[in-house]
Amino acid sequence: MNFNSILQEVFQEAKTFPVIGNVASTIPELSTVNPDKFGIHLTTIDGEDFGIGDSNEKFSIQSVSKALTVAMAFTFLDEKIWERVGVEPSGNPFNSLVQLEYEKGIPRNPFINAGALVIADMLVSKLSNPKEDFLGFIRMISGCNTIDFNLKVAQSEKETGFRNAALAHFLKSFGNINNDVETVLDFYFHQCSLEMTCQELAHSFFFFANEGKTRYGQQILTKSQVKRLNALMQTCGFYDESGEFTYKVGLPGKSGIGGGIAALYPKNFVVATWSPRLNEKGNSELGMSALELLTTKTGMSIF
Amino acid sequence: MNFNSILQEVFQEAKTFPVIGNVASTIPELSTVNPDKFGIHLTTIDGEDFGIGDSNEKFSIQSVSKALTVAMAFTFLDEKIWERVGVEPSGNPFNSLVQLEYEKGIPRNPFINAGALVIADMLVSKLSNPKEDFLGFIRMISGCNTIDFNLKVAQSEKETGFRNAALAHFLKSFGNINNDVETVLDFYFHQCSLEMTCQELAHSFFFFANEGKTRYGQQILTKSQVKRLNALMQTCGFYDESGEFTYKVGLPGKSGIGGGIAALYPKNFVVATWSPRLNEKGNSELGMSALELLTTKTGMSIF
Amino acid sequence: MNFNSILQEVFQEAKTFPVIGNVASTIPELSTVNPDKFGIHLTTIDGEDFGIGDSNEKFSIQSVSKALTVAMAFTFLDEKIWERVGVEPSGNPFNSLVQLEYEKGIPRNPFINAGALVIADMLVSKLSNPKEDFLGFIRMISGCNTIDFNLKVAQSEKETGFRNAALAHFLKSFGNINNDVETVLDFYFHQCSLEMTCQELAHSFFFFANEGKTRYGQQILTKSQVKRLNALMQTCGFYDESGEFTYKVGLPGKSGIGGGIAALYPKNFVVATWSPRLNEKGNSELGMSALELLTTKTGMSIF
């Protein structure tokens, strides 16, 4: 498979699509990004790298980080995670409180905000220096020591993240947050503010495609654990558009409102895209289209 | 009508009913009250007072205060209130977030917690010293200068009121709270911590029965305004048991999880009951039964 | 009170209001009515009649009939009715299936379609010749032998009433319809097709205002039973606009998508309006406005 020319094709073809969607406006600090940035980076299981467009520019990974926090929590707690959060698609928007009320504070899955807050709470409980330790984990799996939080973005979310504050207090009212709400929110806003390039993001997700082993050889999770998290990304990684993404792209992945997507074909490759214009479900319009082109052109999807 | 003997009858008969329900457990400071307290106080439109049982003992009026804050807000804003809160029964529990999500942050009515928080926000905006000014208003309408907040109860709610904090942040995320969430919650927890006896509560509600005029002659609201707030208490005063209360008792009223209820027959009387055991909807079981007996025995209901 | 001149005033003033809303379009046979028809009829407790506008023209009373079927069922079953239907406002549209699913087939109240279908099922079980017997009951309470079903309208509903068929099958699936679904729907579509003038409608509702006794002296229900049904109309008579109607008009009443409304002031009067243009909640826009004017001008509301 000549990924070089395929990425070229995908990139050129995607750029001819009608320009749809807008940059996320809920977080002021994020709204200033150039909406027309577009990058793709693909890393094969053999470690070969293929990048195109703005694939070496940093962006805010936002909710893509949820796959990484759940992986880190999984290293500590394994299946115990599921005592406090489910593995089912929610069928609802990412920031919905409705289901939480009916289901007594147990979020449907760790990729909606409520679930990610519970995972954040688990990490806050487990880690000595939660933010530092998590950052260390990210640098380790990505093999990149320059990855960092964007403190302005974290601060911006803190000042405007009333919906997440509502979710956290709601979870706390059900007893499903053990630490201070403020501490958990602070951790969560920091994890979301992580900045990476497409290449760094692809490298961070490498272990999901490589039976639990990073690009640099560390075994983060077992083969079986990684399969389970991949399955979870497949059914829940794109909020109430997970079915659509699975239907069209056929790869496990995770999106963020910074416009990033990480996806992977187990034992084959990991790919990251970045385009800040979001569709109405909060997923990167162009990123999804590019990935659909990729699996159509290569015939490489898990189904 | 010999209210003295009727209250005797009601009181004795109600005490023979099976003991049902428990004291509210969500606010630690409230959970220590003697569950078997029971008092009734009725004040006629002519100013005659009839009390029985523990009618002169102070209790936490909690959500009964919502009728008083909305009345105070009505003095400032009149029908403008309804730009930010509705007049419809919610058909949902008092602390539900579900409808708020579907209806973009406009609470169904001012008697569910979400609505009362919006009213609290209005008062915080309007009053120079919100808590002091509101307390002054209460003392004025009740003619009782010893009425006060219970700071321990307010503090206890602050420490455990995660659900209300969730509601307030959720409202803020929809732009329906203008002040700091903490300031609004602080006001709200104080208003709920008001302590009154049945007699003081009946006197505070006197103006609702008296075409807007307090027992001491001040015109708080116009005749028409009071009719509208009475109508609102009728359809919404008892959360998702408002229909049941209207069906059985047939008087406008407002309940609180401290076990208090204030109800009134326009141009005839106002009555307050206190019994801390709550049914599953969060309303005083014995208080509702006593009021049903009262309207059955007297034939005095608005229908 | 000079009702003659008051009705004149109300009628003239209401006619100056902006023309809002459209004729119900869901039932083809109903959609042909002249949208600008407008009539009011008021009957005092002493039996005096006051009519204005198109008050002597027949119209389809539709859901106004629900108050009459529940009254008839109440004569047979009294409080047993509430084993199969509730007394709470639904907070949802009249034809919603949502709550029914969450609440296992027990409709919130007898005035939403689901509840009225359960009441229809009760009558079908109790009456030898359900449609004829119900019509006899209506003729008796109204004192008018020419009142009849409109078979074309009933047929039209049958052909297009898929939503009601859905509700009836749904109720049946929960075991809350005992008879054949078709039989119950047939009865229901006939009851809704009843045609009356404003005057006939006011006379039919007379007993609700007169402590259970018709204009012609028959005691249909006890004083206490009638109070309870009035209470129910107050909280539930206008679907998810019941709070608004109570707030603005302050009288128990029942509306229909034919544009009719019947309302009453216990021990004082009963009033019927007809104007086919409906607001978005399915209630007569002009009828509601006229009744608001009436209670504002007379100061006669129950609150």
Place this chain on the structure above:
Amino acid sequence: MNFNSILQEVFQEAKTFPVIGNVASTIPELSTVNPDKFGIHLTTIDGEDFGIGDSNEKFSIQSVSKALTVAMAFTFLDEKIWERVGVEPSGNPFNSLVQLEYEKGIPRNPFINAGALVIADMLVSKLSNPKEDFLGFIRMISGCNTIDFNLKVAQSEKETGFRNAALAHFLKSFGNINNDVETVLDFYFHQCSLEMTCQELAHSFFFFANEGKTRYGQQILTKSQVKRLNALMQTCGFYDESGEFTYKVGLPGKSGIGGGIAALYPKNFVVATWSPRLNEKGNSELGMSALELLTTKTGMSIF
């Protein structure tokens, strides 16, 4: 891979699990089946067959048929299907009406009952003799001419399927059923009454694993179409337990309340299980456990 010994192991181990769940009780004719039946049949992509237990006994495939009707509709309409039904997990029970009300009659996916009824309506519109033609299609893809409807089961569902009748009328009220409700229900109850053995079921699903080609060489769908339907089974095939199944088993599949499950590993194998005891979500408890064992032991899952 020695599937013979693996199936032996899976079968023996699964039989030691605690006996959980009951036979479906909603359809009388189905409730008489022996709850302890248990069979597995696996067919490799090379056409090798491996069966164990009651794998050659006929059972009612029920909702497993939904994957086959959607495949047949896909042959006619391809992506046009999605104008009337979605591709998202519902997050709700299989027979829920709630989402349908909020989403104006467009079912979330073709595997919940509402969606399957819409697919049935499409087939009724497209086929000259809907039931016969569909049966012909099934016999063709399975290579088995003895497969047939069970008319008693179809009749039993017709007599008791009030919930499905409610769904069909509800869809009709939104204009998302074009044919007579009765005709569509009749087709649907017949498709669900199909009886197959595990082997026949595995053979029927063979083309999903074989890039669209049946075991006998007919190309039913293109490679790309089959990928998409497999993706859909992955996210939606097990109702509100789809996430769980994906998480634990990691294969696309479809379950039925007759206790059957068909699942597949693209380009590798197709497997069918039968055990009539259902868990609370309506999926075969033992079947799911057996499939989890199978993918754990073989390491063969798509993730």
